[in-house]
Amino acid sequence: MKFRDLGVLAVVILIVAMLVIPLPTWLLSFLIIINITISLLILLTAMNMKEALDFSIFPSVILLVTLFRLGLSISTTRAILANGDAGDVVETFGEFVTGGNILVGLVIFLLLVIVNFIVITKGSERVAEVAARFTLDAMPGKQMSIDADLNAGMISEREARERREKVSRESDFYGAMDGATKFVKGDAIASIIMVFINLLFGMIIGMTQLGYPMAEAAAHFSKLTVGDGLVAQIPALLVSTATGLVVTRAASDGNLGSDITSQLFAQSKLLYIAGGTIFLLGLFTPIPFWITIPISAVLAIGAFLMDRKKEDSPEEILEIEEEVATDTMKSQENVINLLNVDPIEFEFGYGLIPLVDTAQGGDLLDRVVMIRRQLALELGLVIPVVRIRDNIQLQPNEYRIKIKGNEMARGELLLDHYLAMSPGDDNSIEGIDTIEPSFGLPAKWITEKTKEDAEMLGYTVVDPPSVVSTHLAEIIRANAHELLGRQETKQLIDHLRESYPILVEELTPTPLAIGEIQKVLAKLLKENVSIRNLPIIFETLADYSKLTSDPDILTEYARQALARQITAQYASGGPILKVITVPAKLEKLIADSIQQTDHGNYLAMNPQDSQSVLESIAQEVERVSYMEQSPIILCSPAIRMYLRQLTQNYFPQIPVLSYNELDANIEIQSVGVVNVE
Template sequence: MKFSDLGVLGAVILIVAMLIIPLPPWLLSFLIIINITLSLLVLLTAMNMKEALDFAIFPSVILLLTLFRLGLSISTTRAILTEGDAGEVVDTFGNFVTGGNIVVGLVIFALLVIIQFLVITKGSERVAEVAARFTLDAMPGKQMSIDADLNAGMISEKEARERRAKVSGESDFYGAMDGATKFVKGDAIASIIMVFINLIVGMIIGMMQLGLEFGEAATQFSKLTVGDGLVSQIPALLISTATGIVVTRAASDGNLGSDIMTQLFSQSKLLYVAAGSIAILGLVTPLPDWITLPIAATLAIGAFLMDRNKKESIEEIQEFEEEIATDTMKSPENVVNLLSVDPIEFEFGYGLIPLVDTSQGGDLLDRVVMIRRQLALELGIVIPVVRIRDNIQLQPNEYRIKIKGNELARGELLLDHYLAMSPGDDDMIEGIDTVEPSFGLPAKWITEQVKEDAEMYGYTVVDPPSVVSTHLTEIIRANASDLLGRQETKQLIDHLRETHSILVDELTPSPLAIGDIQKVLGRLLQEGVSVRNLPVIFETLADYSKLTSDTDILTEYVRQALARQITAQHSNGQPTLKVITVSGKIEKLLADSIQQTEHGNYLAMDPQDSQHILEAIAKEVERVSFMEQSSILLCSPAVRMYLRQLTERYFPQIPVLSYNELDAAIEIQSVGMVNVD
């Protein structure tokens, strides 16, 4: 244990000992001075803190000092009642401070108790109670604000953790202060009781046991009682004042002294008014001019000097800012900072500001947080922070979505309307014709008055925030593979290493580098396969990477290992999976067109044959769509990868599966076949 730890433990043991063991007068005097010193140190610390958490240990300090003070009071009371002597410090306060007048001492003690108990302690108790209540009530809002700033890219993950810890610490601190003020209040009550015990019981003991006359007993024990009361009330008053300062202190960049000077005496015009008022008061009323006029002159001179210093400070700041701006424009770092590109950007016109302005009811920031969480669970990767900013170059109601600096989508919203999508082709409601941005469906912008009629007719009605949230979700989902780079892959590997260290060490950096793993994961995401089940993916890669280093072939092995996941993804819990099969003729054309090179295999098919296959797929997909069936192409494992290469440019939304990627328990039903003549 450290010396400081032993010191604190020893102090606590001493407090307990004071409650039981009689202490000599010289030790009591020493401990009383220590008590006054610690109380003064606590007050100075409270005055110089900038925010509450700078003195987070204060509630515990209040408890320890209160116990210390009560222990001293019990020890001095024991010494007064048994020996009639509590040390030189108590005797000094009883004689010197009160001027030898017991009545004056009792009056001073009574005033100290009234000031502490009825003014400072009572006020501090109420402020601490209100602060604790407001802090706890505001905690959820502060947490949501931190999440919003993190999602908007205004703060980093580290800063968000620090701010969350600060919010939690403030909540704990004010909750503890609410209880700590009860110690201060109880200490004031205990001091009053001990004074009466010392005075009344002391006089009785003095007359009955020590044989003193009534006057002698009253004088001696009154002096000791007043001295003991003063040496206990002065530290208690300091602690009560410190408590009041702490609970009434608002967070700022300076301590109490600097804040008073900068805020109370910051406006020179008010000082001139105060100086004039004091001067007129001295000249018009019988108040002595030798008091009022110097005070007025001091205020006026201070206001004049303040104006001059402020003007000089403003000029210095302007010159400094101009120098910084010039140096910044010349520095090479200024150009380097312009090269960074945000992974995901959402830009909007000024007419859509209410979407993100919480004061106007906007909840887009909260929705983006939920989107990131939803896609993380769905895709198995950490979605980067979405940079949200306004752009005056866009139309007022326009927005656009960019991935790595490239615009991928653009849309327009009418904030005072709803987007209604028809279940059929009939236009049964009036509205502004538009296209639903996420899936390209025909829709209408309708007003609040038409909303109920639209829902009655079977329209799907959504509000503008839901429209843009869905659009953003679909864009991120469709481009998830572009968001997974080597750095993000390294983060996934490090996360997996915490639970499967042996598996990770067997796979990387040999035989597969991070770049190879990133390519496999990227190809899975590109076809909408979640990579959340990393242990299975890494197990498969570890098994087959010894046979081949071709990432395309490794991806096929991984897909087969994820058969149950892929089957559940496309069957939606149904016992039957309806698919469009591929004829043996097309599979033979694909197999014959595979070119093998030392850098991997690729499809080199005759353009006319490719065109015929694509036309046959389009025809079959259109026919199945009229049956309100989803289109899934099913082929043999040997050609699945190449069929996907052929169709991904023209039919990116159509899944291409192989027989080995389907769970044996699922029933497969063919609703069509792709064939060529």
């Protein structure tokens, strides 16, 4: 343990010792001065903090200081009642501070108690209670504001995490302050009781045990009681004042002193008015001029100096602002920032501002949060922050989606309409013909009046925010492999290392580097295979990376290890999986067309054969679609990745599976065959 930690423990042990062990008077005097010093230091710290969390340990400090002060009070009470002496400090406060008048000392003590208990402590307790309640009630709104700023790209993930921690700490702090003020209140009550104990029992002990006459006993013990009360109430008053400052402190860029001078004396004309009022007060009342004139003169001179400081002309201010703006544009940091490319961007015309403006009921920011969470569960990938911004170059109702700075999709919305998609050939609903942006289906924009009729006819009716959020989700899902780079892969590996350190150490950096692992994961994502089950993928790579480092082959092994996941993904309708099979003749044709090179294997099929295969696949896909079935191509493991290479540019949405990627319990039913001549 560090020395300062041992010092804190020693203080706590000393407090406990003071409660049960009599202390010598010289040590009591020393500890009383320390108590006053600590209380003064607490007050100065509270005055110089910028926000409440700058003094986050304050509730615990209140508890320790209160216990320390109560321990001193008990020790001094023991010394007063046992020996009639509590040290030089207590006696000095009893004589010097009160001017030798016990009644004056008692009155001063009672006034300090009244001010501390009724004014400062009571007010601090109420403010702390209200602040704790309001802070707790405001937490959901603050969290939503942080998520909105994060989704809009205004802050980074690290800044969002820091702001969330700050919100949580504020809630804990004000809750603790609500309880800590009860200690201050209890300390004030205990001080009043101790004064009466010292005074009453001190006189009794002085007359019965020490043999003092009644007058002498009353004078002696009254002096000690007042001194003890004052040395206890002055630190208590300082701590109570500090408590009030902390709980009433609003966050700002300066401390209490700078805020008072910058805000209270911000307007010179108010100083002129105040100075003139004081001058008239001395002129028309019996108050002496030597009191009012210096005060009014100081206020007038201060206002005059403030006006001189603000004499910069508007032209000079504008010139300074232009110079600052020019220097900013010329700075290297400003140019470097222009090189940043956001992973995902959503741009919209000014007519779609209500989508993102919460004041107008827009909830697109909340929808983006849900999209990122949903895709994280589906794909196992942390989707980057979506930067949302308006673009005056777009049409008012137009939007576009960019991935890595490249436009991937574009659409148009009518905010006062609904998008209706027909279940068949029914076109009886009146509306504006359009194309559903996510899946390319024919649709219509209909009005609120037509919405109920369309739903009764079986149309699928969605509102504009749902249209654009679905489109955004589909674009991100289709391009997830482009969002997974080496940096993102490193984050996934670090997260996996927390639970599976041995597995990660066996796989990377040898035999596979981060870049090679990233290629495998990206290939899985490109074919819509979730990488959420990273332990299975890493186990498979660890097993086969010693045999080959080809990412295509390693991807095939990983797919086979994820057989249950892939089966559940495509056979969600029941125990039967309906597929389009590949005959042995075509498999042999593909196998014979594989070219092996030093840089990997690739498919080099004759163009006529490739065209014939693609036409046959197109016919089978169209026929299966008429059967309201999702087309799935099934082939042998040896040619799966090569057949996928052939079809990925023409049929990117159609999955190509191998027999080894299906669970043994699934029943396969062929609904089509890819025939070639």
